[in-house]
Amino acid sequence: MYILKGEHSFDSAHFLAGYQGKCSNIHGHRWRVIAEICGGELKQEGQLRGMVVDFGDIKKDIKKMVDDHDHALIIEKGTMKEMTLNCLREEGFYIIEVDFRPTAEEFSRYFYEILEGKGYSVKRVTVYETPTNSATYEK
Numbered sequence: 766m767y768i769l770k771g772e773h774s775f776d777s778a779h780f781l782a783g784y785q786g787k788c789s790n791i792h793g794h795r796w797r798v799i800a801e802i803c804g805g806e807l808k809q810e811g812q813l814r815g816m817v818v819d820f821g822d823i824k825k826d827i828k829k830m831v832d833d834h835d836h837a838l839i840i841e842k843g844t845m846k847e848m849t850l851n852c853l854r855e856e857g858f859y860i861i862e863v864d865f866r867p868t869a870e871e872f873s874r875y876f877y878e879i880l881e882g883k884g885y886s887v888k889r890v891t892v893y894e895t896p897t898n899s900a901t902y903e904k
């Protein structure tokens with residue numbers, strides 16, 4: 766089994782609704798997303814000979830996925846008053862609503878599923894919320 770790694774980072778703000786402590790306030794992180802792609806066999810011919818997947822493709826797809834979340838305020842659906850949300854949108858803030866509490870754990874599963882949806886054989890995805898705190902999702 767071969768395991769390839771690619772990574773990219775993005776900056777975004779979030780808060781943890783219902784959290785007792787400072788993380789219930791809006792704050793930012795530089796999220797580091799590391800994706801591991803696996804494959805049992807190497808391509809035998811052509812441009813991809815000796816490769817599972819071209820690193821260039823992994824890099825491009827991780828970057829696109831992660832860049833879509835860059836400099837956003839990521840909010841769990843239903844945790845902010847609709848009126849507040851509308852005011853922020855009217856002010857031009859870039860807001861992404863997600864179906865989950867925006868923790869490192871949930872993001873690792875979320876990005877795993879996005880990459881899987883792009884056809885990758887994903888081994889695991891690790892998301893660092895701070896340089897020392899990370900969560901990993903694998904099936």
Ligand SMILES: Nc1nc2c(c(=O)[nH]1)N=C([C@H](O)[C@H](O)COP(=O)(O)OP(=O)(O)OP(=O)(O)O)CN2
Pocket residue numbers: 781788792867868869870894895898
């Ligand atoms: N298991 C998890 N625990 C926590 C998560 C998480 O995603 N998964 N997230 C948070 C908060 O988002 C918070 O921002 C993390 O802050 P903290 O642990 O305090 O990290 P810092 O590096 O900012 O800590 P300092 O001690 O202030 O340096 C909380 N828990």
Ligand SMILES: [Zn+2]
Pocket residue numbers: 779788792793794894
């Ligand atoms: Zn946080």
